Amino acid sequence: MKQSEFIAKVMPFKDKVFRLAKRLLVSTEEAEDATQELYYKLWKNKEKVSEYKSVEAFAMTMTKNYCLDRLKSKQAGNLRLVHDNYEENNVGLSKRLDDEDSVNKIHEMIKCLPEQQRIIVQLRDVEQYEFEEIGKILNMQPTAIRVALSRARKTLREGLVKFHNYGVS
Amino acid sequence: MELVKIEELLEKYFEATTTLQEEGELREYFSSDDVASHLLSYKSMFGCFTSDLEKKISSKLLVKSMGREKRSGRFRFVAVAASLALVVSLFSSKYIVEKRQAGQAYEDTQRALSMISTELNKGNVAMSQLYKYEEVKNTIFKK
Numbered sequence: 001m002k003q004s005e006f007i008a009k010v011m012p013f014k015d016k017v018f019r020l021a022k023r024l025l026v027s028t029e030e031a032e033d034a035t036q037e038l039y040y041k042l043w044k045n046k047e048k049v050s051e052y053k054s055v056e057a058f059a060m061t062m063t064k065n066y067c068l069d070r071l072k073s074k075q076a077g078n079l080r081l082v083h084d085n086y087e088e089n090n091v092g093l094s095k096r097l098d099d100e101d102s103v104n105k106i107h108e109m110i111k112c113l114p115e116q117q118r119i120i121v122q123l124r125d126v127e128q129y130e131f132e133e134i135g136k137i138l139n140m141q142p143t144a145i146r147v148a149l150s151r152a153r154k155t156l157r158e159g160l161v162k163f164h165n166y167g168v169s
Numbered sequence: 170m171e172l173v174k175i176e177e178l179l180e181k182y183f184e185a186t187t188t189l190q191e192e193g194e195l196r197e198y199f200s201s202d203d204v205a206s207h208l209l210s211y212k213s214m215f216g217c218f219t220s221d222l223e224k225k226i227s228s229k230l231l232v233k234s235m236g237r238e239k240r241s242g243r244f245r246f247v248a249v250a251a252s253l254a255l256v257v258s259l260f261s262s263k264y265i266v267e268k269r270q271a272g273q274a275y276e277d278t279q280r281a282l283s284m285i286s287t288e289l290n291k292g293n294v295a296m297s298q299l300y301k302y303e304e305v306k307n308t309i310f311k312k
Contacts, residue, residue: 014226015224015225015226017226018224018225018226019221019222019224022224031226032226032227035226102210102213103213103217103220106214106217107217124192125192126218126221126222127222128189128192128193130189145185146185147185149185150183150184150185153182153183153185154183156214157183157211160210160211160213161210163210
């Protein structure tokens with residue numbers, strides 16, 4: 001496979017990979033490293049890549065595995081808490097001041113979810129994948145995904161309700 | 170959109186039985202400005218999902234990572250060639266030095282041997298003169 005062909009095939013989902021990595025690793029730098037690592041691996045195995053039916057699902061699976069490995073390793077243990085650099089440049093400033101608190105709160109709550117639920121929320125609510133696609137990526141049954149997703153969404157709802165009733169949780 | 174329908178969709182949403190399209194409707198509703206007050210707490214959640222989708226990686230990084238791979242491949246070839254050349258030259262120079270040393274030793278021994286043979290020849294000449302004395306002595310004392 002030529003380089004241009006390869007780029008055309010793998011570049012469209014680079015942001016999805018990055019966002020999934022960021023959701024799991026939290027730090028932007030770590031997520032960038034993970035994305036680079038993934039593309040490096042894909043590039044090394046570029047002959048195999050052309051054989052896969054869905055390169056995207058394959059890449060997302062690899063990203064997930066890589067990030068979970070990183071989280072397990074000691075190195076990432078402290079990064080998880082230290083780097084917390086969310087940037088919301090795209091929301092208007094006045095709105096941003098109002099929302100900032102609750103947006104941060106939501107990020108915080110998502111961070112507290114179990115890793116698998118975090119991945120599912122990311123893939124479904126942010127990236128808007130179909131359940132079958134998520135099933136392919138995580139190697140799970142769609143019904144199991146539904147259960148996990150429902151649990152995650154309800155946890156978020158609980159947190160939100162608490163937050164809005166008391167201002168703290 | 171009717172409030173009843175939104176509430177219904179929300180209920181389904183938390184059971185994770187909504188389709189992508191229905192979730193899109195919810196997202197749209199919560200991005201508008203007139204959200205019912207008792208549902209306002211969900212607004213930030215859907216807003217958060219939408220704004221998270223805007224996060225992008227700078228493409229420079231990725232191009233660099235692929236360039237890095239290519240370059241390192243070439244460097245690896247150069248490194249292998251260089252180390253190979255070094256090893257070969259080391260061995261060949263050692264061989265040449267050994268050969269030269271052997272040649273020198275050979276010459277030295279040859280010179281030493283030829284010296285011995287000339288000295289021995291001198292000794293032979295002297296000895297033959299001694300035989301002459303013996304002959305002369307014999308001829309004198311026989312008579």
